[in-house]
Amino acid sequence: MNFPSTLPALADALRNGGLLITDYLSHLESNFNSREPDVLSFIPEEGRFDRLRRDAQALLTRYPDPNTRPPLFGVPVGVKDIFHVSGFVTRAGSKLPPDLFQGSEAESVTALKDAGALVMGKTVTTEFAYFGPGPTRNPHNPEHTPGGSSSGSAAAVGAGLCPLTLGTQTIGSIVRPASFCGVVGYKPSFDRISKTGVMPLAPSLDHVGVFTADARGAALAARVLCRDWRLTDSPRKPVLAVPDGPYLANASDEAMKHFDDTRRRLAAAGYMILSVNAMPDFEEIRARHNLITAAEAARVHEKMYARFRELYHPKTVDLIERGQKISGEALAQALKGRKKHRMELTHLMNVHGIDLWISPSAPGPAPQGLESTGDPIMNLPWTHSGLPSMNEPSGRAANGLPLGLQLTARWQADELMLAWAADIEAVVSRS
Amino acid sequence: MNFPSTLPALADALRNGGLLITDYLSHLESNFNSREPDVLSFIPEEGRFDRLRRDAQALLTRYPDPNTRPPLFGVPVGVKDIFHVSGFVTRAGSKLPPDLFQGSEAESVTALKDAGALVMGKTVTTEFAYFGPGPTRNPHNPEHTPGGSSSGSAAAVGAGLCPLTLGTQTIGSIVRPASFCGVVGYKPSFDRISKTGVMPLAPSLDHVGVFTADARGAALAARVLCRDWRLTDSPRKPVLAVPDGPYLANASDEAMKHFDDTRRRLAAAGYMILSVNAMPDFEEIRARHNLITAAEAARVHEKMYARFRELYHPKTVDLIERGQKISGEALAQALKGRKKHRMELTHLMNVHGIDLWISPSAPGPAPQGLESTGDPIMNLPWTHSGLPSMNEPSGRAANGLPLGLQLTARWQADELMLAWAADIEAVVSRS
Numbered sequence: 001m002n003f004p005s006t007l008p009a010l011a012d013a014l015r016n017g018g019l020l021i022t023d024y025l026s027h028l029e030s031n032f033n034s035r036e037p038d039v040l041s042f043i044p045e046e047g048r049f050d051r052l053r054r055d056a057q058a059l060l061t062r063y064p065d066p067n068t069r070p071p072l073f074g075v076p077v078g079v080k081d082i083f084h085v086s087g088f089v090t091r092a093g094s095k096l097p098p099d100l101f102q103g104s105e106a107e108s109v110t111a112l113k114d115a116g117a118l119v120m121g122k123t124v125t126t127e128f129a130y131f132g133p134g135p136t137r138n139p140h141n142p143e144h145t146p147g148g149s150s151s152g153s154a155a156a157v158g159a160g161l162c163p164l165t166l167g168t169q170t171i172g173s174i175v176r177p178a179s180f181c182g183v184v185g186y187k188p189s190f191d192r193i194s195k196t197g198v199m200p201l202a203p204s205l206d207h208v209g210v211f212t213a214d215a216r217g218a219a220l221a222a223r224v225l226c227r228d229w230r231l232t233d234s235p236r237k238p239v240l241a242v243p244d245g246p247y248l249a250n251a252s253d254e255a256m257k258h259f260d261d262t263r264r265r266l267a268a269a270g271y272m273i274l275s276v277n278a279m280p281d282f283e284e285i286r287a288r289h290n291l292i293t294a295a296e297a298a299r300v301h302e303k304m305y306a307r308f309r310e311l312y313h314p315k316t317v318d319l320i321e322r323g324q325k326i327s328g329e330a331l332a333q334a335l336k337g338r339k340k341h342r343m344e345l346t347h348l349m350n351v352h353g354i355d356l357w358i359s360p361s362a363p364g365p366a367p368q369g370l371e372s373t374g375d376p377i378m379n380l381p382w383t384h385s386g387l388p389s390m391n392e393p394s395g396r397a398a399n400g401l402p403l404g405l406q407l408t409a410r411w412q413a414d415e416l417m418l419a420w421a422a423d424i425e426a427v428v429s430r431s
Numbered sequence: 432m433n434f435p436s437t438l439p440a441l442a443d444a445l446r447n448g449g450l451l452i453t454d455y456l457s458h459l460e461s462n463f464n465s466r467e468p469d470v471l472s473f474i475p476e477e478g479r480f481d482r483l484r485r486d487a488q489a490l491l492t493r494y495p496d497p498n499t500r501p502p503l504f505g506v507p508v509g510v511k512d513i514f515h516v517s518g519f520v521t522r523a524g525s526k527l528p529p530d531l532f533q534g535s536e537a538e539s540v541t542a543l544k545d546a547g548a549l550v551m552g553k554t555v556t557t558e559f560a561y562f563g564p565g566p567t568r569n570p571h572n573p574e575h576t577p578g579g580s581s582s583g584s585a586a587a588v589g590a591g592l593c594p595l596t597l598g599t600q601t602i603g604s605i606v607r608p609a610s611f612c613g614v615v616g617y618k619p620s621f622d623r624i625s626k627t628g629v630m631p632l633a634p635s636l637d638h639v640g641v642f643t644a645d646a647r648g649a650a651l652a653a654r655v656l657c658r659d660w661r662l663t664d665s666p667r668k669p670v671l672a673v674p675d676g677p678y679l680a681n682a683s684d685e686a687m688k689h690f691d692d693t694r695r696r697l698a699a700a701g702y703m704i705l706s707v708n709a710m711p712d713f714e715e716i717r718a719r720h721n722l723i724t725a726a727e728a729a730r731v732h733e734k735m736y737a738r739f740r741e742l743y744h745p746k747t748v749d750l751i752e753r754g755q756k757i758s759g760e761a762l763a764q765a766l767k768g769r770k771k772h773r774m775e776l777t778h779l780m781n782v783h784g785i786d787l788w789i790s791p792s793a794p795g796p797a798p799q800g801l802e803s804t805g806d807p808i809m810n811l812p813w814t815h816s817g818l819p820s821m822n823e824p825s826g827r828a829a830n831g832l833p834l835g836l837q838l839t840a841r842w843q844a845d846e847l848m849l850a851w852a853a854d855i856e857a858v859v860s861r862s
Binding site: 228230232235236239340343344346347350351352353355410412413415416 | 659661663666667670771774775777778781782783784786841843844846847
């Protein structure tokens, strides 16, 4: 039996009954049993597939008629372990007593369940979604990091274990692991998806987003998750722009060579691609983003850290201790700069008529080793702006690991970015 | 002696000393004495020009060196009489005791003064910037209204009495009188110019803006007045769009015929002009805008109205009494709709790559009579969105009175709109 490899095809098949949930779960289980031990993307759960079969049965009982089934009927979803999910413990990759941080189910999880999704389980996160890594391995090479902090969510989709996962991005925790694992990772406009019920790292920068195999899958999930989704069909071809300046100097030679090749393929496919000087103040943007992350993380963790300092990962300790030294005034000032940055990018888009910025999703392919989840620097300025951005897999590095193209659209133009991404995917994706 | 007819040329001449302020004030005075009695655009002031000569002398003493003179050195500015100005009484076109509503000088006025402008005086406003008219007449025909509520500010520039005036727009109080008087009227993005020190009508909808003879003049003033102004030079040609749908049905046949002719001139000049279905919910937008105006005006005037009801103009009475019946909940709901409306216009701009909406600035030329200031309906949806918009004079109606083209740009794209408007002006302006 052939199982659909993309989320839209899978959701269609499950809804119309062309694929029975029970058959699909059997396939999923055998796949999981063979691949998961190498990838370690999920938090272990006893009797996972028996529970999923019971959940599926309840769903079938609730929606006997294919015509009334919701859009994600029977679709399994993996949830990063900083989201609260009814019946699951939130551990956030931490050694702290988990009863410190339980709460009501995340609105995003409830929205997916209401749309018919089945929670396949919790996925591995770095400690509190910062840099302290979990056990997850890159599905394309177990000696390499999957990236982080949404390590398990990216790897699960990359390994074909799950068609849809939830993640978060505060610096580069969706787009970077998506790039490393060769999947689509979508970070919406700031606050376009509810963060209620998700453990914060830095509330002014945290974004909830998703991982899927393709752009149309991300759009299907976005339609369910985003506030005020507007249907968009076949928009005109977007004008693309490369942000020339100090930002791009952070990509490796290999990543830039690949990026230039991707550019040429897009130009050959008829895309207009501008080169625009952007972010001359990149070092300030970086400093400001890191200041906000540290200051807000220190405030979020203040009480727990005072009691359980010794249980924190050294990287998180460093973050919180840096943050403790930052004054409320310095934080307020930095938060203003974030809005100014968004306006400056928007101004450039208006002046030049730019629809999408394109850039490398990471400085290179996933680094070797599991101690570091890699560098989020290529994602940082886009996260800082709050503009929607995403990864499109665009080929492979010399070592066989995936590389990605990062797209960034206008404020709240999530619908358009995902529609455009589907066309761009057809040009740049290489298996 | 030739006196520059546009603000940028005037400001240059005054700064570099090519035109002496004293000579310019003499010219201004003789012009004022001959024209103002027909137009009645200013609040009368004893010894206006003697005061102006003293102010000018103080300015010359402060800036003896032309190289250090600020951008509006010696430029006279008329200020709508709802702005507080040090040394002037604010009367707001009202019969109420003026001591009820005095306050510190408006930040916009102080900004213009800091840039070297001289306050030429207060200009006539309708009562509290709503529909109760003042004495001002249209400079092109004294039997016709100049429009409102910024009646005096529009007429003063239209009559050549003053090169720059301040106004406000809550429904259509800048763009409509600018159209009626044949001048440029610029309403910025919501809150891009400070409203501190300006008497509110409906705080969620009030915008401060300016009148000038040309777009470059408005840009010069905007640079001084707007928060975070970004210099913009020679941007690419904008993509224009006509908002097809029920909105345009509010323009008269004559206004639409003229608008279509203006469109053809723009197309012939190489502009791409799309026709895009927009605002199918126009009637809801109108109802929502009128609801917010009434509800907020009732709250602003609550105490004064309770004491001085009999001193209000019947049109303001009607507004306030409608507003008193509107619940806080209904108001809150309407305010949400305003943001949704902006997002929907923005989404259409993103989908189609639109830089500027074009539309008629008014349903037709200035109506005959002084009892009505005309219909702001063509301006209402753009004001509702908070997007920047402006009037460009585009020719004359059969009765010889001016008609105008309304431009509306993206959120915070004020710099671009004004730069583009200067080019559009060269195509559409007809004396």
